[in-house]
Amino acid sequence: MTTPGAPASGPLIQVEALTRAFFVGGEEVRALRGVSFGIQRGEWVAIIGQSGSGKSTLMNVLGCLDTPTSGRYMLNGKDVSRMDDDDLAVIRNVEIGFIFQTFQLLPRETALANVELPLVYRGMAAKERRERAKAALDKVQLTHRMHHRPNELSGGQRQRVAIARALVSEPSMLLADEPTGNLDSATGEEIVKLFEQLHQAGHTLVLVTHEPKLAARCPRAIRLSDGEIIADGPGPEVALGGTGVLPPKVGHA
């Protein structure tokens, strides 16, 4: 399966001179200070950095949960940096599949209903929704648990339900935030293997983490520090502290 989406050419993600400032107690905190990079379709990229490096802010902007203070963010040929709230909701639904550290499943709904949710907001008929959700659960080998609620599932199973939920809407990219952070190492490894399979199947994966070990598994990694990119290159190299091949800096003070 290949990633869906209209324009097949050009990078899937192109960010230019992205900044994001917050005002905390009257003081300006610049979480992103001019970040530029591109991600091609089918790439698997890790974004790594210490806490406070700006990687969470970058993830929120890439996930269209937040908008940049300045700069441009092109996603799948659309400028999403200036969209309003409603349009962003649509973009999140169509283009992005979220995978969270804490899974973020709705506790009162079954696995199947959780996976169906993105399709509900797309206005899809119940029958088609159900079939697609089952197919997505099949990809993560969880069809036998689909009528269970999250509290009846193990951590690894919950994360697989979350991955199925991210896959079900056939988004342009999967955006994972510390996906193994709440799992033991064996279960975490299962999830990473699942990501490898998804990558091989052609999905675009963006993985935000602070763990160098996890970043080393990715073909490409971008390291952030103090809101700036300090390294961009092959995962194993950047994970070990290399700088990779940095693009020329834009809008840097």
Add this chain to the structure above:
Amino acid sequence: MKFGQGFRVDVLEGARIAVYSLRANRMRTVLTTLGIGIGVATLLAIVGIIQGLNTSFEKQLSTLGANTIYVSKFPWMIKGNWWVFRNRKNLTLEQVAQLRQQADFITAISPAVLRTSDVAHGAQQVSNVRVNGVWSDYLTIGNYEVVSGRFLTRADEEVNRPVAVIGAEVAATLFPSFSPLGQTVRIDGRPFQVVGTLARKGKVVSENMDLSVFLPFKTFNATFGKGRPMQIAIAVADAGKIHQAEDQLVGILRRVRSTPPGQPDDFSINRPDTLAATYEQLTGALYAVATGVGLITLLVGGIGIMNIMLVSVRERTREIGVRRALGARRRTIILQFLMEASSVSAVGGLLGTTVGLGTAKLVSLVTPLAADVRPGTVLGGVAFSALVGLLFGIWPAARAARLDPVEALRYE
């Protein structure tokens, strides 16, 4: 951009979530609902009972006739000091005669005196019978109908005959199996011959009009003494000219009773329709107060809904974050919580409507008050509660929709 998410989806999904979360928090829902329910129940019970009161009162008064005037010392509804009325001069037969001569609108006129007595025939006895001393004209004025025999005549009056016309209830009790005509009844021990019986008339306010006996005015006074205050009953030709009739009547009476100019009337003009108006004024005030109380209860219930919805929004902050991340728009979230609030309230309204109507019905069964419960009330009650829920749900729902998805997802 083509996107299938429309209002219909929002509503369907909102309803589904609402039902789901209501079921999940059953106890809480029931308790919250109780507030709205009590408000609606109070309102409906009060409205039902008062509407019932008014309807039955109007129906009763209409049997008294729209074209009748009763002149007496006391007004039917006393406002102010009772002694003022007590000390007025009695009305006299002389004044009745003057009115008959001078007023050009009168079709029937009769003096009327009243006492409450026991009426007996053989071993049978009826207590608390209204015994009236009247002229023959009273049949028309009082809007009675003779079913057997005759009413009192002018001859009965002139020669002081010991005859009686009896009401339907008296007749039925004393003469269950044979005609009362020609029989003798004893009123407080005095014998009277029954010459006629009246048709059933029902109750006016709390007075049973069928528990009456009519004697010639003169006979009444000769038998029971002259001291009691007299009422003058008058029928007017045209109900539309009753106000002119009343004015003329007041003028004649003031002259005849030599009331000094500038002094208030020392008699009262009573009309069934003004009684109805006074009565409605009275219940109207009651109605307003009761409705106010009901609305305040409903307001309290609404605040309860608002409170529980705020709790619900807080509890589900992360859920809201997740839904937003997966593509829910703000208005979808608003709708979800509005539907939740209004369905909680609608359930409460249904409960309250049932209880309220039940109460009104119960009141009408165990008391003489007739509750008037209209069929649209249930639907109205439910719809009204849902509206209250909707109103009080707006703020919590707006708060839910305003949540920043990033913050909401991080909420512990």
